[in-house]
Amino acid sequence: MSDVLKELAAVIEARKGADPDTSWTAKLLAKGPEKAAEKFGEEAIEAVIEAVKGDRDRLSQEAADVLYHLLVMLAARDVAFEDVLDVLAARQGLSGIAEKAARKD
Numbered sequence: 001m002s003d004v005l006k007e008l009a010a011v012i013e014a015r016k017g018a019d020p021d022t023s024w025t026a027k028l029l030a031k032g033p034e035k036a037a038e039k040f041g042e043e044a045i046e047a048v049i050e051a052v053k054g055d056r057d058r059l060s061q062e063a064a065d066v067l068y069h070l071l072v073m074l075a076a077r078d079v080a081f082e083d084v085l086d087v088l089a090a091r092q093g094l095s096g097i098a099e100k101a102a103r104k105d
Helices: 004-017 024-030 033-053 056-076 081-091 096-102
Strands: none
Touching (some): 004 056, 004 081, 024 056, 033 056
16 A cells, blocks of 8 residues: 555644745645634535535545545544554454444443
């Protein structure tokens, strides 16, 4: 698999201290974690709409926006992308049903 997401996460992390007037990422982060979460939600809805419509090209574009905004939201709450990857790695080989049953809620 490509390291594009890891590289993007690193760029987002580096933009935390950037000038919001010169970086969209810095502008989002400067508005706080709530705004980052709101933007992620908006992008997720747009992806769902494209999935329902069945436009593969538009869905690919919206899915890219969702992934980017997810990484921004994680960075806004100081959650490392590597931590998310560790969770996914720990779930490998488990059925979704078994994994959900094993969660401590």
